[in-house]
Amino acid sequence: MMGENGVLLQLKRVSQQYGSGERRFTAVEDVNLTLGEGEFVALLGPSGCGKSTLLRIITGLQAATSGEILYRQRPLRGVNPYATIVFQTFALFPWLTVLENVAIALKVKGVPADLRATRAIDALDRVGLDGFENAYPRELSGGMRQKVGFARAIVTEPELLCLDEPFSALDVLSAETLRGELLELWTGGQIPTKAILMVSHNIEEAVFMADRIVVMDKNPGRIIANLPVNLPHPRQRKAVEFQNVVDQVYATLAGQTQPEYLELGTAPGEPGRTRRLPQVAIPDLAALLEYLSDLPGNRTDIYRLADELNLNSDTLLSLVETAELLGFATIARGDITLTSLGETFAEASILARKEIFATCIRRLPIFKWLLAMLRAAERRQLDWNVVQTALELEFPPQEAEAQMDTMVNWGRYAEILAYNDDNTMLYLESGATSSN
């Protein structure tokens, strides 16, 4: 389909690491990726999988720690002059008018003033913003602002158009409209763009728009699958073929329930990888389990849950991961099945739920580790910062803090941990000291 000339971009064994020494963390590991002319590729994965980092490496905003980035067979140095980005938060200059925001991209290229205006107005026409040239971004709705973002990106006629979750800050309707309009511009050949690379965490969106989905996973950020989407445009979301692809992506991302010792990981400081606790709200988890317990056979396709529970795929996958981690459910081939423990939880009273939850989290190595440290500590209390510092040997600082938040949150719910924000001390909840 694409010859050697048709290759726009090539990543060879690209890695990105942060920090140094013992506290060195890999954000992106060993990524190989090729992007050809005429391709619309979606980079899909849960938050924290390094897909935005990868986009910044490709556009030259950030230098990779190791590996090669070739653009048209030439190594990339500095900001990629053939690429532009449409940003998630639009990144428009609030003090410039719509026209000025678009024209500035031309101004720095030395285009004379009158030609600048003509071309900027033309770009605005193409995204359907004629008449709004002299408005300020604050006067526009989110969807219209993002149209300005698109106009600014296409006015310089880039070969590679990068989209950084361009629809995720928009309301549902505007996002849907804008997706359709972008596809029209792209498939209708109305923009000289050679390829589009879109970062997304929305599975349906990726299947709806892209020719190929590159699936990434976290810890460390890496590519786990390359799925072609061979459906003709315009695609029908309710069509069986469409749903099958969505199911396939969910199955890839949700993975397979592993034997327990693999699933749980090891405690911080021990050899092996410490399992990160997904960040979820416990009421949401309970709602998911209750929903599953009402289904025949206590099982369903994961992708169906997104629609029926009205959750975005990111949150849904975190919930599914939590249910799996705590032993409330098992995952296989994109299906989720409630375990008998999960069923008991779903049907239990508030107090009984807390007890079940407490038993479950006590099995997690990271909790065992924390409880053991607390039991050994003087007066059975530890400063938050001490624990966080210990965790930072395993996780980057921000992640360590997030893990602390989750542990305190879960521990409080299970009534095995207490935390006093005034003196930043963690305590063992009385009664939690004796057991296990």
Add this chain to the structure above:
Amino acid sequence: MKRINVFGSASSTRPFGAGDLLALLLVLVVLYAGARLALNAPDVISGPTIDLKPRALPWYAALSVGRMTAAYTLSLLFTLVYGRIAAYNRRAEQIMMPLLDVLQSVPILSFLPVVLLGLSAILPEAIAVELAAIVLIFTSQVWNLTFAWYQSLTTIPKELREASSIFRLNGWMQFRVLELPFATISLIWNSMMSWAGGWFFLMAAEIFTVGQRDFRLPGLGAYLHEAAEQSNFGAITWGIGALILVIVLLDQFIWRPLIAWSDRFKVATLTEAEPPTSWFYDLWSSASLASWLRDRVSGPLLERVDQWWLRHFPVRETAVAPSVGAQWLGRALPLLPLAVLLYGGYRAGLMLLSLPLTQWEQIGLGLMATLLRVVVALLIALAWTVPLGVAIGTNRRLAALLQPLVQIAASVPATALFPVLLLFVLRLPAGLNIAAVLLMLMGTQWYLLFNVIAGASAIPQDLRYTSDLLQLGRLERWRTLILPALFPYLITGAITASGGAWNASIVAEYANFGGQTLQTTGLGALISDATAQGDYALLLAATLTMMFAVVLLNRLVWRRLYVLAEEKYRME
């Protein structure tokens, strides 16, 4: 009214770091150099003759405003350069920000004598005094401006920065399209504050006179001083009137329009509250002259400037790595100033050691006395500003009535009124003592009042309803709602206020009035007296003591309270 961040980098709770020590050393050496120079200062300095006729006032007003303008221009230039280096150069930042933090908390006025004497030793008298005044105002205006600029630069949203890289804006275009607009609002607010604070120091500089050395400058401050000396109440009224008029004119024709104009630079996408308005700005922007200027003059000019920069400084494709030699030079270069600093510190230490023990005792005693006055002034200010501020902040009708009055009263720099105050208070027993506390009070109470008003009006309506519903008693309501909600604002106000009080001590504890010299026990009096006597070791020691005391208080007391307020008592 917004609450400003008084500690730019208060996140660290450690009282002192290496950068702080370096900063303190630098200030020490500069002061020492000033004191050394001062050895050659002339013993007698004769001041100007001040004309008390009202028709002299426009000229004096022009001179005063001119000094302010010169100092402010200097501040702005310094700010843009210093802040940009600190924001973009990690190694420089580690020294530059602590230095800024120390300089910001130092009582600037305590440097005035050293600067005056040092400059008058090497420059003709008139120029030296003029320059010293400008330097003094500059040092009072510049720090918060620089902090504001630095903070803006470091808080520009990441995606806006990335957009300007991806669309290949060069340094100039980034400055003009991204950095400056993003910082505009903060710079203008801080300029206003700097300008208001500047008056205090301008007046102090214009009336400064010790013993045989009359450092006065022709201007509004000296006019008021002379009028009070001669008990000429007509002239006093004229002088105060002129001062208020100048301040009001500047407010109406410069600051209000600027604030109204700067509203377009708000980054927040939601339009909150009512935008600031200015009648003059409305008039101006609807005038055809303005649009003619924009279309015919400023627009084309800016386009030319932009094109010139774009042609001559295009974005470099790749960053050029510095050569090995340049790297070594970069590492070795800071060593030279460091060596000079250490040597200067050593010489300063020698000078301090030459000071007899009895004088150190005096300094200790003076420190205690001044500290006591600062505390008393702060307590009195709290006692009246909290009830009144809460009343104004929670009652719209009262606010509409009192706010303008309070603003005018606050706009008059306390130092301008000091001579007038002396005229009345000196007749009382312990007169200067009372006058000193009063001056500190006058210089500080407004910060507190404005902060209390802001804090009280920021208490959410639903919390007030809740305490109504719970039928909380007056005492309970203050304890559970009002005081905790005010706490962050009180701390911010008190920090600024105590800084102002220390400054005031220099002019408050020592006065040349009616041909006689009056002084009371205090560090400020010691500094002024040492200036008059030409005792440079004492001058250096006393100035340093005040600086260390204030910096220490800031780090050990105020900063902790500030962190507590930020973490625990902030309304989200």
